[in-house]
Amino acid sequence: MLGEQKTGETIYWVIAIGAGLYVTWLWYMRHGRRVGLTTSTRWVLIAGVIAGLLILVLPTFEVVPGDLIVRGTLPFLIVAAALLVLAWAERSVALAVVATTYSGAAVLASLYDVENIVMRLGWNPSFGDMRFSTLPNILLPALVLLVSGAGAYAVQRRRRSAA
Amino acid sequence: MTAQAHPTNGLDEIVHQRHRLGILTIAAEADSADFGYLREALDLTPGNLSRHLTVLEDAGLVQVWKGYVGKRPRTWIRITGQGRAALAAEISTLTELLRRHQSS
Numbered sequence: 001m002l003g004e005q006k007t008g009e010t011i012y013w014v015i016a017i018g019a020g021l022y023v024t025w026l027w028y029m030r031h032g033r034r035v036g037l038t039t040s041t042r043w044v045l046i047a048g049v050i051a052g053l054l055i056l057v058l059p060t061f062e063v064v065p066g067d068l069i070v071r072g073t074l075p076f077l078i079v080a081a082a083l084l085v086l087a088w089a090e091r092s093v094a095l096a097v098v099a100t101t102y103s104g105a106a107v108l109a110s111l112y113d114v115e116n117i118v119m120r121l122g123w124n125p126s127f128g129d130m131r132f133s134t135l136p137n138i139l140l141p142a143l144v145l146l147v148s149g150a151g152a153y154a155v156q157r158r159r160r161s162a163a
Numbered sequence: 164m165t166a167q168a169h170p171t172n173g174l175d176e177i178v179h180q181r182h183r184l185g186i187l188t189i190a191a192e193a194d195s196a197d198f199g200y201l202r203e204a205l206d207l208t209p210g211n212l213s214r215h216l217t218v219l220e221d222a223g224l225v226q227v228w229k230g231y232v233g234k235r236p237r238t239w240i241r242i243t244g245q246g247r248a249a250l251a252a253e254i255s256t257l258t259e260l261l262r263r264h265q266s267s
Contacts, residue, residue, distance in 0.1 A: 032194075035200065036197025036198075036237070037195075037197065038194045038195045040194045
C-alpha cells in the first residue's frame with residue numbers, strides 16, 4: 001500500500017482524504033443554500049472514488065515511479081490533483097495559484113529530502129531522532145495550505161467588514 | 164436560386180427573450196438557483212421574474228419548487244433536460260448567426 005507506507009498510514013490517508021471531501025461537500029451545500037445557487041456536488045463522490053483507487057490500488061501495480069512513493073508522500077500529490085480540479089471547477093485564479101504552489105511543494109516533498117534545505121538554513125529537525133527527519137517534507141506542503149487558508153480567511157473577513 | 168433559411172428563423176421565442184435566456188443560462192450553470200438570486204442577478208421585480216418563470220415552467224424548460232433554508236421559505240428553480248436541449252439549440256443558432264454576420 002502506497003509503496004513505502006504501512007497499513008496504518010494508508011488507513012489514515014483514506015480517512016483523512018474522505019473526511020476532507022466530506023467537509024468540503026458540506027461547506028458547498030451550506031454555502032450554496034445561503035447564497036441561493038447550488039452547484040452539482042457529484043464531483044465529490046467521483047473524486048472520493050478516484051482518490052480511494054489511487055491510494056489503495058495504484059501502488060500495488062507498481063506503475064508509480066519509485067521516487068514518488070519512497071517517502072510516503074503520494075497522498076500529497078492526490079490532494080494536489082484534487083485542488084487543481086477544484087480550481088478548474090470554480091474557475092478561481094487564486095485557488096489555481098494555491099493549487100499550483102501546493103503541487104510544486106508536494107512534488108518537491110516527494111522527490112527530495114527537504115530536511116537538507118532546512119539544515120542549511122540552520123535548523124536541524126532530527127534532534128537526534130531520525131523519526132523527525134521527514135518532518136520538513138510534511139511541513140512544507142502543509143505550510144502552503146495553512147498560509148493560503150489564513151490569507152483566504154483574511155480577505156473574506158475584509159470583504160465582509162467592507163460590505 | 165432559392166433563398167437559404169436565415170439562422171434567426173431557428174430562434175425560439177420562449178428561450179430568446181433576454182430575461183428568460185438569463186434564467187436558463189444561470190440554471191444551466193448550477194444545480195439549482197434560488198428565486199432571490201435570479202431576481203438580483205437579472206435585476207427583475209418579483210412579479211416580472213415570476214411571470215417569466217411561469218412561461219418557462221409551462222413550456223417544460225424549468226422545474227420550480229418550494230423549500231426552506233432554516234426557517235426561511237425559498238423558491239428554487241432547476242433546468243430540465245428539455246430546457247438544456249432548448250438552450251443548446253438557441254446557443255447553436257446564435258453562434259451560426261454570429262458566424263454568418265462576421266463572415267459577410
